[in-house]
Amino acid sequence: MQDDLMAFGERAARDLGKPSCCGPSPTRDTREMPGYRLCGYVASFTETPAGKVPVVKTRLDGSDHLGGLAVRCNLRRSRYAVAPGLYAVGSPSDTSPVLVTANYKLSFDAVRRALDGMDAWLLAADTQGVNVWCAAGKGTFSAGEVAGRVKASRLAEVVTHRRLILPQLSASGVTAREMKTRCGFAADFGPVRAWDLPRFIEAGGCAEPAMRRVTFSLKERLVLSPVELSLTFKPLVWMLPVLFLLSGIGPGVFSFSQALERGPVAWAALCTGILAGAVVTPALLPWIPGRAFSLKGCLAGLACGFPFWVYYRQDLEFGSLLALILWLVAVSSYLAMNFTGATPFTSPTGVEYEMKRAIPAQVAAMVLGFILWVAAPFTG
Known part of the structure; x- marks a missing residue:
């Protein structure tokens, strides 16, 4: 068992393009078994x-839940992958x-969680650590990749049958006829959600019919917000000091007290715009008028921005208030567009x-606000 885990770990590391965390030595503390540090999801062989x-x-x-939480917050997201290949579930x-x-x-x-209590084979295609829907759109979840993985795993x-069950959301990247031609296996498209697989x-x-329907519930929308919020961290690092410096510019060139x-x-205003676009918009998506996310x-x-305007209208002149609202709206509109790739509401075209229509308007609003x-x- 220990040797099997070591060998599998090294093979997984090669598939993922990074050194095995097992190290070169075959000796390991048996208390770490059967969970393997790189592949804790493996129970046996x-x-x-x-x-x-x-x-x-x-x-x-716990490590699976912790890893999932980290990925939801955009930590090590591009490297959250398993080794492609064939796995067994149950017996x-x-x-x-x-x-x-x-x-x-x-x-x-x-x-694998949906298959609890079942006996099945699970083939992981190499989508470069990208989810099914996005990988199908990018071409990494394709008939060529799946067929190649079928052959590589022998x-x-x-199995004696020649049928594969593929995710429905991979249909945009996989042609059933091409699958049959490439590897001799017919492709059946399963349900949208993994938990419907047993039924x-x-x-x-x-x-x-319900298994074929793509949903975008409140939970499914808000689970995307932490990633969107985390993506704003780097821009905020330079935006906050820039705004501070711009706030101090005045008739006396620069005033620290004014800043x-x-x-x-x-x-x-900037943070309110971020929350409006990354949290409020997805939360209230079905009830906000219009179809375009921008x-x-x-x-x-x-x-x-309305409560913001009401609160500061006595302290700031009209030009400053208008600038803040322009920033807030532009940031909110831009961040809201990030959800287009996670919804059934829009198409790539x-x-x-x-984006071609909205981004110039958003940039113009930001520049005018500055x-x-x-x-x-100078005018107050």
Whole structure:
């Protein structure tokens, strides 16, 4: 068991393009078994005609939950992947179903967790650590990749049937006819959500209408907000001092006391815009008028900016208030567009069309806001 885990860990490390954390020595403390530091999701190994295949756990442990939380906050997101290849769930036989997923660990975890109590084979395609939907759109989850993975894992020697169950969201990147031609396996498209897999398999591959429907519930929308908020950290690092310096410009060239007075107000407007675009917009998405995400973000920014205007209208002149609202709305509108790739509301061409129209307006609003903010002390 220990040698199997070491060998699998080294193979996984080669597949992922990084050195194994096992180190060169085969000796290991047995108290670390059966969980392996790089592959804690592996419980044991099973013999197949194609060699030993790792058997994965179907219950997520603390490290899985912690890793998922970190990825939701955009930490090590590009490296959150499992080694591509064939895995076993339960005690599968040569007639057990074969399910295909991405090697993005959140996708992989969702599938293995859904298969708790079942016997199946799980084939992880090399999507370069990208989820199924995005990988299909980018071409990394394709018929060529899946067929190549089928051949590399010698799947034809492991199972007697010739059918694969692929995620429905991979349909934009995989052609069933091409799959059959490339590797001899027919492709069936499973349900949208991993937790529907047991019912889909028990029904003989027949999906209920609800299994085919893509949803974007409040939970599904808000789970994306931490990533969007984290992406604003780097811009904030340089934006905050820039706003502070701009706030101090006046008739006396630069006033530190003026910067201390106006700077925090500018910061508050910027942060309010971020929350409006990354949290308020997705939370209230179905109820905000309009179809374009840039418009929805604009309206959310205006709604969040209204209390801001009411609170500061006695302390700031009109030009400064207008500058703050322009920043707030522009930031909110821009961040709201980031959700287009996670929804069933838009198409790639629709997103491109919207961005071409919205981004120039957002940039213009930001630039005009900067001009008004700097000019306000000279006209007050």
